[in-house]
Amino acid sequence: MCGFLGCVVTEEKCEGLVNFALDMIEHRGPDHSSFSFEKLDEKFIYLGHARLSIIDLSEQAVQPFESSCRRYSLIFNGEIYNYKELKSELQKLGYAFRTESDTEVLLTALVHWGVEVLPRLIGMFSFVFFDRVEKKLTLARDAFGIKPFFYASKDNDLYFASELRPLLHLREESPKPNFQRAYDYLVHGDYDSSEDSFIEGVRHIPPAHYFTFDLKVGVASRPTRWWQPDLTKTSSLSFDQAVEKLRGLFLDSVKLHLRSDVPLGVALSGGIDSSAVVSAVRYLQPNMPLNTFSYIASDKSISEERWVDIVNEDMRANGHKVIANEREMQADLDNMLLKQGEPFGSTSIYAQYRVFKLAKDSGVTVTLDGQGADELLAGYSGYPGYRLLSLIESEGWLAAHRYAKRWARSPGRSYLLAWQYLGRIRLPDRLYALVRKKMGRDFQPPWLNTEYLGQNCVRFTEARAPMSDQNRGQRVKEALVNSLMQRGLPSLLRHGDRNSMAFSIESRVPFLTIPLAEFLLSLPEHYLISEDGVTKHVFREAMRGIVPDSHLDRKDKIGFATPESTWLHSMADVIKDWIDQAPDIAFMNKGALLQEFDEVMEGKRPFDGRVWRWVNYLRWCSLMGIK
Template sequence: MCGILGGVWKQVDNSLEDRVKSALLTIRHRGPNDSGYEITSINGNCLVLGHTRLSIIDLSSAGHQPMYSHDRKYSVVFNGEIYNYRELRVELSALGYEFRSDSDTEVLLTAWQHWKEESLPRFVGMFAFVLFDHERGTISCVRDAFGIKPFFYTHEHGSFIFASEVPAIKALKKSKVGLNWQRAYDYLAHGDYDSNEQTFFKDVFHLPPGNIIRYSIATEELTTPEAWYSPLLEERTDLSFADAADELRERFLSSIRLHLRSDVPLGAALSGGLDSSAVVCAMRYVEPDMPIHTFSYIAKGSSLSEEHWADQVNEYVRAHANKVVVSPSELIRDLDDMIRVQGEPFGSTSIYAQYRVYQLAKERGITVTLDGQGADEMLAGYLGYPGQRIRSLIESGQYSRAVRFLNNWSKWPGRSVKWGVGSTLGQLTTGAVNDVLRRLDGRTNVPAWMHEGSLRDAQVNCENSRRHCPIDLRGRRLTAELAASLHRRGLQHLLRHGDRNSMRFSIESRVPFLTTELSQFLLALPEHYLISDKGETKHVFRAAMRGIVPDDILNRRDKVGFETPERDFLVQNADKLRVWLREDLKLPFLSSARLLTEFDSIVAGTKRHSSQVWRWVNFYRWHQMFMD
């Protein structure tokens, strides 16, 4: 796991090397074991490739980057892991290639040398890399299918700049980076972020998951992002439920085996929920004698505490349990660091629990952790996407089955018929009708503490851009929503949280659910295999894990995860937060006075608390740190 940066500058100046060194320092936490950069003159242009290294596989200096291919035609800077590098190395060796190291970076480079872009679907892993073709004078920038590893890029006066994190982009640029008003609105009004190519920084972009862009030094042309991976969504009808569970079991265990490859100590993040518990139990199943260290956040004295469930898993697999308990004062103490680490605003204080879990892992000498991220988006987790499932049944003409599903689904904890009906109406309505329904639920496109005129003048689209799925798949609306969540929106902000929090403490966080083979298999299954007609989410996965995960865990009907009692945190620190919110950000679209009035009403208990409060605090503090 590493950090990468660089670009092409059309006009070379004396400050470039200093800017490169400064940029490398901003991502030093991503790779504290080694760093390197090269500045190469090409036809009057300047090519920079920089890298910081967290040594995981082949700890020797042979893994230093930038790395060159044997024929010196290609050089690469790479962030991530290729878990099946050993199998690819055997295949490439049989084709006549020789290797100087045991590094997965060298395997990636050699695979590209032989197969070019066709090598990408062969990689099982998480990656963002930049590869320079010395003969053609072209740069290829690639991101993994799910966007597990970050990649940002921008232009400046004809220059092309890229990096693993925005602070490195800012350090490489000469000019100041401004605020993207559209993303600020999307986040503050609707809680939407990391759902498209735009960032909170004007003209700084994400490379979308599963995409590639190319830059030609000679022509200065940057191609538009092009998908190298898109999931196939055609339903399979050749597998019974039992056969699907058996096949899923083997595919999941195979992924766990690959994700355990490491030359440094491993651990696991354990919330006590089904997904993280399955990862930990599968680790024990495939490695009966391996020492397992788990790391859990405990919400002491709260109904959100999952300590009982984590204890049960730890006892079951004979793990070395490590727990962290946090207080509201600790959140305030670490808040600035967490906001700085994340680089952009985020959704809730729950990621502080994750932040502290990785901090504890670092203190215990662990360098790699396995995590259950991505399972909900693959297996219709959370609350089961009732609107999408009911819409599928309606479009298939199964009206009575849709009614039965709604009735059964609503009987589970945290659900209701009213919510299920509302979700379905949201799926079946568009435009003005949908806006009316949202207003009836107390939600508006432009809150009272925003100035609509200023937003409209700046051509900000004042709508909830995430209301409708970008994939149109009649009769398989749940499948379409899951595919969009996995590869276009939804999962991306969760992966961002995990990447930045783990990298803050130089921890490599691995996500064994997120392989294209596993996701493709699950997205092809009938929808009722994922969420049953009885309303059980992750239906086929629960069946697949029988005998590996304790039945009590598999039979759980609730979900908490690494959640914090957010309202308590905010109310107990209201005085300090109010000082932050009084700050004049000089943004015409915000009414600070109205915002403060609403904040005081929520703290006093005269108005209902919502996640919007956190978004105010987060955005104000982030703006003060990154924009002012």
């Protein structure tokens, strides 16, 4: 786990500039930092790397990593968990290795197979691969976007980095806001769902994409997708057969994710997913010292402590817990915002931030957690609107009616709510916008200068998940793919990456492998969600005998919940100061925003996520110098 940066430019950069940019990502790699520099034809090429040593701790494995022939160089952030298997295969083909690192295996695999190897990699990665003979860079990102990759191109120059701030520093330009991303976030809470970042001209490589940069002509290709979830493949396995196969796939994945030369632990929330990871580790390693790290809400009504304690006791784990409050969050907010790099969704991200700090303070360098399970196994509330639509398309309205009645029996649900979920996804855009406005979610709120935004081509709509006729009868799986690759998981993975790296922790996510994803997305929907609306149906049964039944049978998971309303109400005066002191943003009306904020604090308007987004965005603008 590391961080990297670099550029291919027509004018030479000073060494101090590059070193200062590397200092900005020291938290991603505190064990070694360096950069290479060379001139090829008329281009100056800089490749910088900050290393967090996880596999092969020797100096031989530092980056930028060069091939023995000096033709190829690689900077790489992440881990290739099946590197030993790939290494063995490459050795049989005649390749020799001088290190025990996964970095050298990745470089050699790219030399031999090129980008065709990408679907075979089990891991998380972003990398830049430089071929001096071909005069070409290949830049790639893993299948799910677990590891970040920002880039910007201008006038035949290319800049890239693991985080936003060092890229902006290398580019030596004042950052300007991306108006569409600002609108999407502030009004709809939508972020990290497209190629665009919050900064104009800076983009993400999308998950499962790569592109090349040709030094001879100074041109970058369009990003090319190297893997796509395929919904046309449907498994013929019986439910019991699927249970057995899933059990094996998940245990194999956890086993690979345990490969580490440094201390390892598990982030434990108390829900099925993280509890399954803890339990699988204990199942695979009966005598391994096992440390878990948990956030415990001070509000008992949203606390998961009881569930955390059950797992720790049953799995003989050493549990570490942290409780956070609004004063601590206020003190940490600026640092967390800078580490996140961009605005984010809610105060629950602070709970995660503190869990990784706890792991760091406990001497652990690698953690595993359950991220991605909800998006592969139809978690949360079970995607009820999409499941109803699948049933209507495949079995008719009566089947949907019966399912809605069964779904409503679980806590926090109702028959009417099920149909409201369906209405949300089927309403035409105009009617959807009208309904949202009636609910207090105006698409053009008075605290936005919509005339200014309109002049800058902002679309005043909410991006809704597309639906294809070829996916009739499997709308849940269609929605899962959207959650995996666009709106949903990408933001959660960003939070996890930046929060863990803020404390030089490598966070691993064993649910997110191509074999697991392809298998789960091939299953019939009623394997994922039972006929009674129980989420993660096949996984719950696959974990019988490994995970405590108390967790497999629970239906009331809370998640990393913080008392956001209480926290922000207690910070009202501070928040007003932050809003008042923030730079004047051309597309925001501070007066109208402060008036609405006062109305929310006085109970005249409902409290919702937009309050946090105001705070987050304006504070971010202040810290980043955006006007």
